Amino acid sequence: xxxxxxxxxxxxxxxxxxxxxxxxxxxxxxxxxxxxxxxxxxxxxxxxxxxxxxxxxxxxxxxxxxxxxxxxxxxxxxxxxxxxxxxxxxxxx
Amino acid sequence: xxxxxxxxxxxxxxxxxxxxxxxxxxxxxxxxxxxxxxxxxxxxxxxxxxxxxxxxxxxxxxxxxxxxxxxxxxxxxxxxxxxxxxxxxxxxxxxxxxxxxxxxxxxxxxxxxxxxxxxxxxxxxxxxxxxxxxxxxxxxxxxxxxxxxxxxxxxxxxxxxxxxxxxxxxxxxxxxxxxxxxxxxxxxxxxxxxxxxxxxxxxxxxxxxxxxxxxxxxxxxxxxxxxxxxxxxxxxxxxxxxxxxxxxxxxxxxxxxxxxxxxxxxxxxxxxxxxxxxxxxxxxxxxxxxxxxxxxxxxxxxxxxxxxxxxxxxxxxxxxxxxxxxxxxxxxxxxxxxxxxxxxxxxxxxxxxxxxxxxxxxxxxxxxxxxxxxxxxxxxxxxxxxxxxxxxxxxxxxxxxxxxxx
Numbered sequence: 164x165x166x167x168x169x170x171x172x173x174x175x176x177x178x179x180x181x182x183x184x185x186x187x188x189x190x191x192x193x194x195x196x197x198x199x200x201x202x203x204x205x206x207x208x209x210x211x212x213x214x215x216x217x218x219x220x221x222x223x224x225x226x227x228x229x230x231x232x233x234x235x236x237x238x239x240x241x242x243x244x245x246x247x248x249x250x251x252x253x254x255x256x
Numbered sequence: 257x258x259x260x261x262x263x264x265x266x267x268x269x270x271x272x273x274x275x276x277x278x279x280x281x282x283x284x285x286x287x288x289x290x291x292x293x294x295x296x297x298x299x300x301x302x303x304x305x306x307x308x309x310x311x312x313x314x315x316x317x318x319x320x321x322x323x324x325x326x327x328x329x330x331x332x333x334x335x336x337x338x339x340x341x342x343x344x345x346x347x348x349x350x351x352x353x354x355x356x357x358x359x360x361x362x363x364x365x366x367x368x369x370x371x372x373x374x375x376x377x378x379x380x381x382x383x384x385x386x387x388x389x390x391x392x393x394x395x396x397x398x399x400x401x402x403x404x405x406x407x408x409x410x411x412x413x414x415x416x417x418x419x420x421x422x423x424x425x426x427x428x429x430x431x432x433x434x435x436x437x438x439x440x441x442x443x444x445x446x447x448x449x450x451x452x453x454x455x456x457x458x459x460x461x462x463x464x465x466x467x468x469x470x471x472x473x474x475x476x477x478x479x480x481x482x483x484x485x486x487x488x489x490x491x492x493x494x495x496x497x498x499x500x501x502x503x504x505x506x507x508x509x510x511x512x513x514x515x516x517x518x519x520x521x522x523x524x525x526x527x528x529x530x531x532x533x534x535x536x537x538x539x540x541x542x543x544x545x546x547x548x549x550x551x552x553x554x555x556x557x558x559x560x561x562x563x564x565x566x567x568x569x570x571x572x573x574x575x576x577x578x579x580x581x582x583x584x585x586x587x588x589x590x591x592x593x594x595x596x597x598x599x600x601x602x603x604x605x606x607x608x609x610x611x612x613x614x615x616x617x618x619x620x621x622x623x624x625x626x627x628x629x630x631x632x633x634x635x636x637x638x639x640x641x642x643x644x645x646x647x648x649x650x651x652x653x654x655x656x657x658x659x660x661x662x
Contacts, residue, residue: 173447174278210283220562221284233544251278254439255491255555256455
């Protein structure tokens with residue numbers, strides 16, 4: 164089981180009881196989201212994933228600054244000390 | 257108060273009009289909602305005001321005029337393009353020429369609103385991630401406001417854009433990556449240092465400035481809406497704001513038309529929104545390494561992408577993309593027929609217009625507007641594959657007979 168570091172921006176931190184940087188375990192991104200839901204409630208998963216279990220288009224998930232859409236999506240495997248960032252999909256203008 | 261609330265675009269939850277851009281219920285983006293019952297804005301009132309974007313201030317989210325930071329953006333020419341129309345094959349074509357804004361792109365509009373709102377909310381500094389135009393617009397307005405400005409850019413944007421943003425006194429932070437990398441770093445800066453990142457944490461207010469591109473076109477057409485507009489599209493925010501502008505003008509009775517076709521124009525090499533439209537997909541597939549001379553539209557992860565796709569489809573518009581050669585040709589065509597020199601991002605709308613006309617998707621008698629969003633001097637080298645060469649002549653009268661032909 165890999166131990167990874169999670170970063171949550173201020174604007175999303177109400178979903179993690181205000182916690183913004185912390186460690187969690189999981190082998191894939193899907194594991195991490197499941198573990199975060201166990202820790203902070205099912206509402207966390209409902210905010211990140213749509214009804215089909217895919218990441219919502221309004222959220223980007225990065226591993227070591229790489230969008231998981233360019234990796235293996237939720238099945239992307241994780242290594243120890245990987246950094247996972249959840250970010251609202253807000254860019255350009 | 258003219259602003260009633262911020263409202264989530266997805267679940268419709270409402271929030272106070274503070275510094276906020278994401279719904280805590282579903283992480284959806286937030287939009288400004290106005291107290292329309294309290295808005296008294298008529299054609300007569302508008303027509304007597306100064307010719308800038310603030311003539312529509314009842315539909316803009318600044319409560320107190322003393323907070324307005326204005327360098328003269330907006331009310332740019334709407335140019336009837338007769339020669340270009342003839343070349344392209346339609347009867348009624350207008351160019352909304354935003355190349356002439358104070359910092360030479362349409363970005364002066366949302367930047368003016370965003371920096372004004374930051375003044376209103378007491379935010380100590382502003383900033384933006386940018387492919388170039390927003391950098392200058394934000395920096396110019398920050399200079400006028402007298403507040404610090406932090407600009408995050410991909411390291412390889414056009415040198416003219418970097419020089420311009422820097423001359424206003426902004427702190428320039430070149431990022432070793434794409435625009436999306438710069439955006440991520442800027443988002444972090446906004447969070448950690450309470451900086452108003454104009455198109456991130458001030459976004460709900462910022463996008464309201466772009467609505468004025470719809471307002472002005474209607475006013476300048478004699479309070480008539482266009483039938484079809486072509487919008488250069490990066491993130492999708494401009495396209496969605498234009499649609500909202502038409503909708504609000506209809507809501508308060510300033511135009512009668514409700515359905516205006518809105519088409520999205522993107523460059524090949526970074527066309528995630530157009531691809532989703534053409535593939536009839538509900539998912540945006542991001543572009544990892546955008547590759548186009550239209551660097552101002554090189555947004556590989558468009559934040560408003562899915563909303564722009566839905567807006568185009570509901571309006572009956574189209575999505576189309578053009579390659580670098582088509583973009584260069586469009587720069588030349590617009591300049592040589594109408595005397596307007598635009599950068600590649602602005603020329604994309606002209607190139608796509610030509611394509612849609614050739615495909616029979618725009619009727620020859622549709623009243624059509626192309627938004628031309630940035631000045632050509634921002635990226636002069638992009639207009640040519642090779643720089644033009646000139647033969648130097650001696651200052652003697654005789655040389656003219658070989659050059660000038662009546």
